Amino acid sequence: MITSEIIKIDFTNDNEVIEQELQKLGIDPLRWAVVEVNKNELTISVSYNL
Numbered sequence: 001m002i003t004s005e006i007i008k009i010d011f012t013n014d015n016e017v018i019e020q021e022l023q024k025l026g027i028d029p030l031r032w033a034v035v036e037v038n039k040n041e042l043t044i045s046v047s048y049n050l
Contacts, residue, residue, distance in 0.1 A: 002030065004047045011040050022046060 009021045029046050036043035
């Protein structure tokens, strides 16, 4: 089953770092997108298989 979540991570502008952070959370993303940028954090919408 595919699920979507909103996740907050520390700010970075490096896509590889974003994907590594998602992997650390146990998420193998089908797709992800930055939906909000704050000074110190990114809000990411991510979809993945459960």
